[in-house]
Amino acid sequence: MTDGCIFCRIIAGEIPGDLVYQDSEIVAFRDVHPVAPTHVLIVPRKHVSSVRELAEADVELIGRMVLCAKSIAEQEGIAERGYRLVVNCGAEGGQLVQHLHLHLVGGRQLTDSIG
Ligand code: AMP
Numbered sequence: 001m002t003d004g005c006i007f008c009r010i011i012a013g014e015i016p017g018d019l020v021y022q023d024s025e026i027v028a029f030r031d032v033h034p035v036a037p038t039h040v041l042i043v044p045r046k047h048v049s050s051v052r053e054l055a056e057a058d059v060e061l062i063g064r065m066v067l068c069a070k071s072i073a074e075q076e077g078i079a080e081r082g083y084r085l086v087v088n089c090g091a092e093g094g095q096l097v098q099h100l101h102l103h104l105v106g107g108r109q110l111t112d113s114i115g
Pocket residue numbers: 006017029030031032033034041087088094095096097098
């Protein structure tokens with residue numbers, strides 16, 4: 001756990017999160033400021049601050065995060081309609097929380113283009 005990291009604190013159960021999935025490597029919880037009916041954050045338990053910090057050893061973890069998003073989309077009933085997976089990286093990428101996370105967004109027509 002990294003001091004002062006809000007996602008580490010949610011993962012540790014120190015502050016509440018609306019969890020939708022967890023296993024030994026990944027925790028997924030609803031975004032506190034959802035931009036769509038489904039807005040879930042898929043987060044590794046291990047503190048990796050951003051895509052910039054990813055290493056070759058994390059390849060499997062990233063794959064699991066995407067498969068986790070796929071299965072949550074099915075649970076949420078949005079798999080067939082479609083959804084968006086987003087990872088923000090760094091200041092200009094709009095990353096606000098410095099703990100790697102994958103946004104799963106769906107449940108409405110997403111019209112805004114990238115950027
Ligand atoms: P990003 O801009 O990609 O770093 O996204 C961070 C996301 O974390 C934002 O969509 C926030 O609404 C969300 N967020 C911040 N604090 C919490 C929290 N305590 N529980 C759930 N989501 C949070």
